[in-house]
Amino acid sequence: MTDDREKILAAIRRSLRGTDKFDAARNPASPLTSMPQGDFESQFGKFKAELESLGGLAEALNSDADASEFIAEHTGPASSIFIYNEIANLHRSLVESLSESRHVRFGLEFPVGYDKRDAAAFDAAVTGCAACVAETGTVVIRTDMRLPAALAPKLFVVVDSGQLLASLDEFFTDSFGNTDASNLFLITGPSRTADIEKQLVKGVHGPKEIVVLFINQ
Amino acid sequence: MTELKSRNFKRLYKKEIADQKLRENLRKATIQASGKRNDSFSEVDFVFLRDEAKKIKQESISHLNDLLSQFEDNAHENGCTVFYAESPEKANAYILDVARKHEIKKIVKSKSMVTEEIQLVPFLEKYGIETVETDLGEYIIQLAGETPSHITAPAIHKSRTEIARLLHEKIGIEQNDDPAFLTGEARRVLREKFLSAEMGISGANFLIAENGAVVVVENEGNARLSTSAVKVHVIVTGIEKVIPKFSDLRIFMRLLGRSATGQKLTSYVSLIRGPRKEKEKDGPEEVHIVLVDNGRSRLLGTDHQEVLHCIRCGACLNVCPVYRSIGGHAYGSVYPGPIGSLVTPLFFGPENAPDLPFASSLCGSCTEVCPVGIGIHHQLLSMRQEIKPGSKHGLESFVFRNFRKTMLRPGRYKLLTRLARVFSSTSIVRKILKGWTGYRDLPQLPSRSFREIYKSEGGKG
Amino acid sequence: MRVFLFVPCFVDQVFPNVAASSMKVIQHLGCEVVFPEHQTCCGQPAYNSGYRDEARLMAMHEVSALLTIKPSPAPATKYDFDFKHDYIVGPSGSCVAMIRNFYPELLADDPRFEQVSQDMAKRTLEFSEFITKVIGVDKFSGKLDATVSFHDSCHALRELGVKDGPREILKRINGLRIIELPYNEVCCGFGGTFAVKFPEISTAMGDEKLKTFYETGADILVSGDSSCLMHLEGRARRMGSTKRFMHIAEIMFQSIDGKLTE
Numbered sequence: 050m051t052d053d054r055e056k057i058l059a060a061i062r063r064s065l066r067g068t069d070k071f072d073a074a075r076n077p078a079s080p081l082t083s084m085p086q087g088d089f090e091s092q093f094g095k096f097k098a099e100l101e102s103l104g105g106l107a108e109a110l111n112s113d114a115d116a117s118e119f120i121a122e123h124t125g126p127a128s129s130i131f132i133y134n135e136i137a138n139l140h141r142s143l144v145e146s147l148s149e150s151r152h153v154r155f156g157l158e159f160p161v162g163y164d165k166r167d168a169a170a171f172d173a174a175v176t177g178c179a180a181c182v183a184e185t186g187t188v189v190i191r192t193d194m195r196l197p198a199a200l201a202p203k204l205f206v207v208v209d210s211g212q213l214l215a216s217l218d219e220f221f222t223d224s225f226g227n228t229d230a231s232n233l234f235l236i237t238g239p240s241r242t243a244d245i246e247k248q249l250v251k252g253v254h255g256p257k258e259i260v261v262l263f264i265n266q
Numbered sequence: 267m268t269e270l271k272s273r274n275f276k277r278l279y280k281k282e283i284a285d286q287k288l289r290e291n292l293r294k295a296t297i298q299a300s301g302k303r304n305d306s307f308s309e310v311d312f313v314f315l316r317d318e319a320k321k322i323k324q325e326s327i328s329h330l331n332d333l334l335s336q337f338e339d340n341a342h343e344n345g346c347t348v349f350y351a352e353s354p355e356k357a358n359a360y361i362l363d364v365a366r367k368h369e370i371k372k373i374v375k376s377k378s379m380v381t382e383e384i385q386l387v388p389f390l391e392k393y394g395i396e397t398v399e400t401d402l403g404e405y406i407i408q409l410a411g412e413t414p415s416h417i418t419a420p421a422i423h424k425s426r427t428e429i430a431r432l433l434h435e436k437i438g439i440e441q442n443d444d445p446a447f448l449t450g451e452a453r454r455v456l457r458e459k460f461l462s463a464e465m466g467i468s469g470a471n472f473l474i475a476e477n478g479a480v481v482v483v484e485n486e487g488n489a490r491l492s493t494s495a496v497k498v499h500v501i502v503t504g505i506e507k508v509i510p511k512f513s514d515l516r517i518f519m520r521l522l523g524r525s526a527t528g529q530k531l532t533s534y535v536s537l538i539r540g541p542r543k544e545k546e547k548d549g550p551e552e553v554h555i556v557l558v559d560n561g562r563s564r565l566l567g568t569d570h571q572e573v574l575h576c577i578r579c580g581a582c583l584n585v586c587p588v589y590r591s592i593g594g595h596a597y598g599s600v601y602p603g604p605i606g607s608l609v610t611p612l613f614f615g616p617e618n619a620p621d622l623p624f625a626s627s628l629c630g631s632c633t634e635v636c637p638v639g640i641g642i643h644h645q646l647l648s649m650r651q652e653i654k655p656g657s658k659h660g661l662e663s664f665v666f667r668n669f670r671k672t673m674l675r676p677g678r679y680k681l682l683t684r685l686a687r688v689f690s691s692t693s694i695v696r697k698i699l700k701g702w703t704g705y706r707d708l709p710q711l712p713s714r715s716f717r718e719i720y721k722s723e724g725g726k727g
Numbered sequence: 728m729r730v731f732l733f734v735p736c737f738v739d740q741v742f743p744n745v746a747a748s749s750m751k752v753i754q755h756l757g758c759e760v761v762f763p764e765h766q767t768c769c770g771q772p773a774y775n776s777g778y779r780d781e782a783r784l785m786a787m788h789e790v791s792a793l794l795t796i797k798p799s800p801a802p803a804t805k806y807d808f809d810f811k812h813d814y815i816v817g818p819s820g821s822c823v824a825m826i827r828n829f830y831p832e833l834l835a836d837d838p839r840f841e842q843v844s845q846d847m848a849k850r851t852l853e854f855s856e857f858i859t860k861v862i863g864v865d866k867f868s869g870k871l872d873a874t875v876s877f878h879d880s881c882h883a884l885r886e887l888g889v890k891d892g893p894r895e896i897l898k899r900i901n902g903l904r905i906i907e908l909p910y911n912e913v914c915c916g917f918g919g920t921f922a923v924k925f926p927e928i929s930t931a932m933g934d935e936k937l938k939t940f941y942e943t944g945a946d947i948l949v950s951g952d953s954s955c956l957m958h959l960e961g962r963a964r965r966m967g968s969t970k971r972f973m974h975i976a977e978i979m980f981q982s983i984d985g986k987l988t989e
Binding site for chain 2: 050052053054056057058060061062064065066067068069070071072073074075076078080081082083099103156159160161162163165166168169184185187193194195196199200217218220221222223225226227228229230231232233234235236237238239240241242243244245246247248250252253254255256
């Protein structure tokens with residue numbers, strides 16, 4: 050089917066002919082009136098406060114072992130947990146100790162074009178992230194499998210403390226804009242709706258619980 | 267979803283306003299939403315953000331041609347197919363074509379105002395393709411066979427009791443009006459739809475020219491699934507959604523969530539760069555981007571160009587006392603409220619919505635909250651001047667012509683106003699003033715006007 | 728400094744006491760007040776209803792009329808108004824906004840009125856603005872035993888940015904108790920011809936406003952715009968209420984005159 054490209058672009062040109070071209074000089078200042086600057090402690094404090102105000106959970110932990118223990122505590126013994134490749138690669142000891150007490154499956158086990166029902170079978174998913182933003186309590190994920198993290202009722206995000214950004218100003222920059230991946234998801238708190246009488250309900254189509262674990266390495 | 271009914275505004279609003287319960291629900295919900303919006307701007311400088319957003323939108327619209335071409339090039343590079351559609355028919359036909367090519371039987375769809383505008387869902391259903399709205403509010407509306415009554419809260423007019431009854435009847439769940447229960451049941455039913463559908467349809471909040479990314483903003487996670495858990499993803503949006511830079515999102519993302527629902531950032535922002543890459547194990551194999559014009563390019567270069575800056579946050583609806591009184595359905599259009607009273611006549615022709623620009627007290631609350639600085643009430647005012655009610659021979663036109671003639675001659679003004687005071691209590695005057703006297707008492711008229719008092723007291727008042 | 732009193736047509740005809748009170752309060756504060764007798768209507772009803780051409784002609788008339796003490800045919804060749812020292816003051820935020828915000832745009836393409844409409848806009852003030860910004864609110868004090876709430880008209884609030892001024896003035900009245908209206912930034916539903924074109928919506932909005940007013944328990948609703956008050960009082964009377972509605976100029980005058988007249 051041929052489209053109306055030429056017609057529409059010509060109509061736009063015609064309508065705009067003779068009007069002034071407007072070029073906006075961006076004001077580089079931050080619109081934030083208060084923002085913790087500097088050290089990790091204060092930025093993590095902000096991140097935690099924001100995420101927890103939305104019903105999420107953030108913890109700063111010292112090791113993979115602590116993280117493994119934390120995840121085990123927050124999932125039932127019969128839980129089935131999906132582990133993203135990057136976690137399996139970068140946090141080997143976390144995965145090893147978690148697999149002793151929980152049923153885990155790995156991204157590696159899934160072929161390209163896997164059956165999406167297989168991704169819907171998990172009680173929790175553990176993923177890494179591309180960045181975290183203190184201003185809003187946001188995690189940014191960029192994965193080779195979109196579905197497990199979107200379908201599981203619980204999402205654990207394991208973060209290196211160096212990935213924490215102070216504000217959205219630092220995230221919306223070329224280094225993130227020019228990513229190679231087909232997708233980048235900003236996740237801010239649990240999935241939610243207020244479509245019924247404006248009453249907030251957490252956990253609609255996405256995770257009801259989101260836990261962000263910072264590991265100081 | 268039905269055709270445009272804005273011509274019947276007067277009939278529609280009278281029906282809606284008579285519903286006391288609706289008015290109470292709406293008032294509570296919109297006041298709550300406006301309050302949350304106001305609170306959420308405590309940490310950022312609203313004026314700074316609004317002025318930046320307005321500048322960026324002005325730039326985007328004034329370079330629309332170049333930016334669309336740039337977006338298109340980058341989207342192609344990312345592996346997307348871009349299709350321009352001048353009319354709803356063209357857009358719908360293309361999407362049907364894509365669906366047929368892949369032998370699609372079921373589509374999961376997330377919220378998109380443009381798809382409402384082009385009436386895509388009834389079109390696809392007519393051709394036997396099950397198309398499921400997956401946003402909770404939209405799903406409720408679809409089950410009820412209604413139209414959304416708000417841009418961001420489509421089921422705002424429905425009470426939990428009505429929703430419980432509806433879901434009980436339509437999907438056979440236990441009758442229980444707890445929102446958490448209802449949401450859980452909808453999740454369960456819709457989860458199965460996500461797992462069985464082959465195609466997804468979404469809108470777009472922004473198109474980024476410099477990298478070809480499509481930005482989709484939502485709270486429930488349904489858009490994320492509609493764009494991810496499918497083989498084919500179709501994005502339907504307006505040509506005016508393109509902005510130059512990825513970094514411009516630092517402005518818009520801070521404004522949109524706050525203005526819409528009082529959130530610092532919506533729960534999910536999906537930045538979509540195209541179909542799955544070689545190393546990725548899921549995600550759509552094809553991504554189609556349908557850019558709809560449908561009257562938009564006609565607004566360029568006119569005084570109403572800035573209406574194209576709208577980011578569909580719904581803040582002007584929440585704060586509007588007219589909207590709060592009559593609700594979204596009264597407007598007879600997919601675009602209700604103050605912004606709808608502009609968009610509807612501008613997109614679909616003023617003759618199809620002649621009353622809407624007048625259905626405002628011009629209080630200016632809409633303009634005050636608009637995150638992209640659209641002078642909404644001033645736009646309504648200038649629309650009024652373009653589509654004067656009635657013809658040159660109409661009663662109102664007659665009244666204003668004579669009103670003007672009187673006001674230009676102080677002698678005549680004095681004489682006529684004196685006569686008016688004498689005859690004010692007669693039934694004929696009351697009949698003329700029935701829009702007033704049917705609802706309110708007339709003030710008791712004084713025996714003398716100020717100018718008479720002033721004159722008689724020798725200029726001392 | 729002289730004040731050229733701008734008396735909107737419906738104030739002249741329906742609320743002469745508002746104009747008279749405005750005049751007396753300004754005189755009481757030591758200013759000379761003149762009433763340019765040639766003035767009629769600012770043209771806002773026509774302008775807001777879409778009748779731009781009619782409004783333009785009325786605006787042209789009103790510019791000449793307001794700047795001229797002695798009647799003369801429009802446009803005047805010479806104005807009595809001194810653009811350096813005199814002010815135009817009107818007891819209506821709405822009509823003042825018409826002159827100040829919309830005349831310059833409405834008359835921009837007429838060489839006879841382009842400059843003068845801009846100059847005039849700069850010297851035109853709403854009544855309470857004139858008291859707080861030019862005279863100084865400290866110069867005023869009064870005494871009155873009553874409980875009031877203040878209603879912001881949308882045009883004063885959003886077109887002119889008048890918010891704190893009227894409240895500062897009311898605080899200068901000894902014995903006056905002021906209770907803030909909840910949702911005081913929400914429109915009362917008057918809206919000019921909107922009130923008669925969509926009376927059900929207008930009165931629904933009015934009823935909400937009245938409900939919040941009744942909830943405050945105040946005796947009198949005070950505003951800077953008689954048009955809002957006419958709408959609210961008309962609705963209140965129709966629904967059987969006996970609450971009182973007064974322009975801020977009236978309550979100021981009462982507070983220096985000593986009695987609260989019926």
